[in-house]
Amino acid sequence: MTESSLANAAGMIVGEGERATTSVSTRAKPYMNPYMSGVGIGLVLLLAFVIMGRGLGASGALSSVVATGMQAAAPGHAAGNLPYAAYLGDGTQSPLKDWLVFEIIGVTLGGLLSAVIARRFRWSIDRGQRTTDRTRLKYAFVGGAIMGVGAKFARGCTSGQALTGGALLSVGSWLFIIAAFAAGYAAAPLFRKQWT
């Protein structure tokens, strides 16, 4: 499934240059049907279970990046503190030689690939019309920091807990899903101006 879509994707990229010169339209293509996109992600997740015996993730890769940075900046501090040490391994290889780190590099490349094929790649800032770029970036940074803390307490994020743990019917993962969306809806009125 993944390989065949990649093959299609590669074929489409090759054709892209020619089409751009012959076609008048360079408009972004519409998004895929969300149910189809979900089934695609589900099949990728299923392949991860079958091949590796583990699911997908995202925040774990960021923890590896932070631990690697701290190891470079203050090796003693990183080795002596569990939240870093847990991501540093036995020291025989780089902590970035990690399953989730490779997976998240793939996610980044896959997003780029899909955006380029669909002519959706744009340097831009997504925000509501009632806010400014500057405010949006501030909220994105602070929201990201809050999410980083939340994902650490929850031992995962929407990928590792909600998708992976959700499909495995893990108790903690479904608690995470319920708590995350309940809090999201409860806090939504505070941020309405950011988005609508």
Added chain:
Amino acid sequence: MSAPFYEFGLIGDNAGLMVALVLGVGFGFFLERGGLGNALKLSAQFYLTDLTVLKVMFSAIVTAMLGLFWLSKIGLVDLSRVYLLPTFVLPQLLGGAVFGLGFVMGGLCPGTSCVSASSGRIDGLALLGGMLFGILVFNEAFPLFSGFYYSTDIGQVTIPQVLGVSYGVMVFVVVLAALASFHLAERLEMRARRSAGSAV
């Protein structure tokens, strides 16, 4: 055939990293295809005007859950060798709530922020930077709340185990819940489109 292949030693560590890269490409590709690199689309989930997040997430969960259920039923996958994260009740409830607050504020989650950034969005990049900072803060402050972090540990448990129902029944219930939520999502979107139309 015995799966998971990695668990049965059929593929090694380095091959596993290549698998990670390829599966990651697939994951990111379908996230972007579905519009989940777009913070406006994700945040609309919380204002009930566009429920793409629910549709993508729940259909992905159902697809993987059904696939794994049937593959284990016919003996192809040894379910006991698929890693299940342990449950820590209170830390995961609190972590989930904090995560949800950050989600509606930032408009993206960790995986989708990578896709947002790689499709050219600066806000995705800012959110990624924020997350690295948040993780750093958590790590530095960890001794203050390490007791809470390890509290209410109930181990690797699944919902059917806790409720005392069979795996198959639970899978069926989740499929029904997904179908009901899809139906509700379509109705909410229709209502949102109608009110947007009348406002113009």
